[in-house]
Each structure stands twice: as structure tokens, then as C-alpha cells.
Amino acid sequence: MSILLRIKEQLPQLKTAERKVAEQILKDPAAIIDYVITELAEKCGVSDPTIVRFCQKIGLKGFMELKLNLAGELPKPVQVHRSVNEDDSPARIMDAIFDGHQGALQSLKNQVDTEMFEKAVDWLCNAKRIEFYGFGACGCVATDAQYRFCRLGVACNAFLDVHQQFWSASLLDSNSVVIALSTNGATKNIIETSRLASKAGARVIGIIGRNKSPLHPLCDMAFSLPCQEPAPAIMRFSTRIVQLALLDALFVTTLLRNSQIKENLERVRESLSDIFFEN
Amino acid sequence: MSILLRIKEQLPQLKTAERKVAEQILKDPAAIIDYVITELAEKCGVSDPTIVRFCQKIGLKGFMELKLNLAGELPKPVQVHRSVNEDDSPARIMDAIFDGHQGALQSLKNQVDTEMFEKAVDWLCNAKRIEFYGFGACGCVATDAQYRFCRLGVACNAFLDVHQQFWSASLLDSNSVVIALSTNGATKNIIETSRLASKAGARVIGIIGRNKSPLHPLCDMAFSLPCQEPAPAIMRFSTRIVQLALLDALFVTTLLRNSQIKENLERVRESLSDIFFEN
DNA sequence: AATTTCATGAAGTAAATTTACGTAAATTGT
């Protein structure tokens, strides 16, 4: 279990001096890494041995182990999108891209509105039909999402064709949920489709790579994703990663909420077994 | 920038004794955290001060800072994949999913073979044609990749249909690169397609969510992705994230390698402007 | 009220890291 969690749990059982240490650590865990034991002791108003005893009480060998453990489990400061240019080594470019994705996920973690998320899960659980709309790169995400969600046993569609989207959206009703995916919330077609779906009575959930956009007011609920990338559209990779992550979370939560759904999943899994060589 | 990457980059400029240190660290970064400086010195066959000088050369204050940094950037064995169950709150599930993705990216960062990556970029730069094959969830990744790469101005296809894949693969030649995507490297169809492509003379790059699989020996080059998820197929979300990240990196590096390609991209961008409301 | 227990810090110890310095090897210039 994580050190910070362990500290939190042990907190009530600690003596006054040791509790001061615990509170100081919980207040700013990242700072500890730069302290030497004496500095921390001073900050807490206790002595060195108290720090050591505290560390041992939470199951560590000593202060050094605390520092190393904290370094290991603390979220790294959110990486602002690092730009790359042609002089960079492949390894460097790779690193920059991966960092960008990680940073985007970290931002997502901090930004997602939990209540909104829960409401979205509610809608999805009760939906008789789920449609995923997106164009371009978001179309891929839509397809991927449909690929997951259709296993819930609910009717799912991911139409990438405008015409199909139009007639499908206009046939929806109040038991339908639409997931509208858009990087910038300004693509004409997705806006039109969302408007149609909304007019037909469906609940429209926007997953949009921006804070404000023409698409926002058309949605019944809109997740605005972190968008630190000031890059041209084709280079905005992280948005898609974040969209997928959010959809994953929605999917799993919806899945766990409903045991009937889990049975469906089991049946699907069995039917897949014969397309593999092994297993 | 990450310490390990910095070490890799500085490697050629290091003197013999210091290089020994660098190599030892790269061989097993996780082990360093438990060493004291003298232990590491012995393992490398050098003296303590050499270690310190090495640390300073890569921009750190000393050995302690190296340990703390390594602890910070190495994938935590515990955190990589937290299991979830129906009792968990939505916020917790969300967190677990995002953590899983982040952890997977971290592992990827540490595991990707840089030389292989560069060779892959070489192949892609010189390819006259690139084909992406995948089924199921990997089909979505294939489509996404095709969507990016086709903007390089190179002929790209992502056939999800088995028949199309078969005839397309058999029409390839030595100027073609095939990217074979598979979560477990055991799907019969993808194996057959890769075999056909290889026989036709194309270079097959596997991006596989496993270390060993029936698909591996059929590839001219295979990226084995970190696969910490002991979950059923439908729940293996991270593999897809990691595949996308790797493809992103391949795409950007290929793009930056070739200025002609960048011009193509500029032209594509302009042609997209009129499908948006704004901008 | 006396005794015990326990929490805590002062002082000291041990260990690990870093600096200073010297030597040998490599590089450079003549």
C-alpha cells in the first residue's frame, strides 16, 4: 500500500511528536524529498530520532527509505507539453511524446468532475441505445468506444459517415445517449448531429478537447479535456489518449454497476476463444 | 528530461570508467535504488568518486539525487495496475484506470529499444507504402495510425477486413512496411496476414502486447509492449494506449526526419480549415 | 505519594557521500 495512505491510517495512533511529523509530511509530501532529516525535524519542531522512529512505525527502515518511497509514489509534476524539433534525437522525441500523454492523463485526473462523471454513468446504465459520433481522429475514438460499449449488451453505434449520423440521430429518443467526440468542438458536422440528437430527445454527452466551444451549449453534459497542446491539429495526440481514458473509465464503471452486463461480457469472452492459436 | 534518457544520450561522450557506471545503471536501474555508493562502485569496478563525478556530469548534485530521481521515474511495481471491483467508488475506478495508463506509458518509456525504434523510423521514411493491420481493438488503433500516417503523403492503408488484408498483403513489395498490431500476438488472421506480407517482401513491424508470441518470429522487427494487465481481453485498455503512443512517436519522428513530408502536412492543414466554424 | 512506563531529545556514533589531492595515463605541442 502507498506510504501516504499508510501514514493517514496510522495518524490517530501516533504520539504527539510523531503526529507532527505525519502532518508535516501529508501537508507537502513532495518537499520531504529535498529535506535532510534535521531540516524536517526542525520544520516539525521535533528531534531527529523522532523522525526515525516515525519511519519505523510506518514500516520503513529509516528516513532514507521514506524519501525514496515518496519519490517513487508522488505524481511527477505535470509535464507541460514539450516541443520537439528536427534536431532532436529519436529517443528524445519519443520521451517528449510519452511525457505529453502522461501529463495529459495527470491533468485529466485532476480536472474531471466526479459528480458529472457519476451522472454520466447513470445515463449510460439506463440507456437503451448509445451512439458515438466523431470525425477524423475522433472517429477512431468513437469506433473504439463503440467496440467496448457494445459488449455491454446495449445497442451501440459509431457512425462516421455524416449521412448515417444524421438519420440515426434523428431517430433517437429519450432512452438514448449520444457521446459526441470533438477535439475542438467546432466541427460543423458534429455540431449539426448533436443538435439533431438533442432535438430527438437523446441525452448528449460531449467529450471535447477545449473549455469553451460552439458544441458545449448543445450538450446536456460536457467534459472539457485538458488541452495543453498548442500544436496543429494533426499533432494533437494527447487529446485522443485522454478521450480514450475517460471512455475507459466510463465503460468500466458502467460495467461494474450492472451485474447483468457482466454476464453478457462473460458470454462474449467465451465466443472469442477460438480465434486465437493459444489459450 | 528523464534521467535514464539523459544517461543514454551522454553515453558516447563518457570516459571508460564513467561509461561502466552508465551501463550498469541502464542494465538495471531499479537495483540502484537499493545500493549505497560503494556497492555500485564495486559492481562497476570503479571508485566511489567516479560515481559522484558521473552523477554530476549528467546534471545531478550527487549520488543521492540519482537515487531519488530514479525512484521517481521508474514504474512502480505496485501501482501499475490496480484492480477494481464493484464496491469501488466511481472516482476510485477512474483513478485506477488513469493510473494504469500512466504506468503503462512509464514502462514503455523505459522498455522501448531505442535502436530498434530508429531502425523502424528509417524503414518508414523510405517506405513507398505503409499498411496497418489489426483486428478488434487493434483495428481501431490501425485505423487511427493510418489516419495519421497517410498525411505524410505516403500511401497508407488500414484494412480491417480479412479478405482485403489478404489480397493487399500479397501485393506488397520490398518498398512496403507493414505494421502488425496485436494485443497477444496469437490471433490467427493477423498471423496469416503477416506471413503473406513477409513472403511478398514487405518489412513487417510487429507492435505486440506480449514478450513472446506466435507472431514474433514472423516479424522483421517486433516491439513488445509492457503488459502488466492480467485482465480479460476486453479490460486490457492500456495496451491500446501504449500502441497509440508508440505510433505517435514513430509518426512524429518520421515526420521530422523528412522536410518534404512537412510541406505535405502544411498543405493538408490548409485544406481542413473550412470544415470548422472558427479558426 | 511512589513507582513504573513511556515519549522525547541531547549527544554521540556509524555510515555514507563528497571533496581534495596526487599519480598515472593520454594528449598536445615543439
Next chain:
DNA sequence: ACAATTTACGTAAATTTACTTCATGAAATT
């Protein structure tokens, strides 16, 4: 080719840092 200079690296000393022992005083118990 040989001397001069620079560089590479290890020995040993110094310093920093972490940890231990033990004494003290407070709280709890008898």
C-alpha cells in the same frame, strides 16, 4: 620523439547525513 600540459581516476581525508544510545522528565498506575 620527448617534454609539457591536460585529463582520468583512485586514495584518503573531510564532511554531511542518518541512526543509536541513553538520560530526562512527564504521564499513568499502583
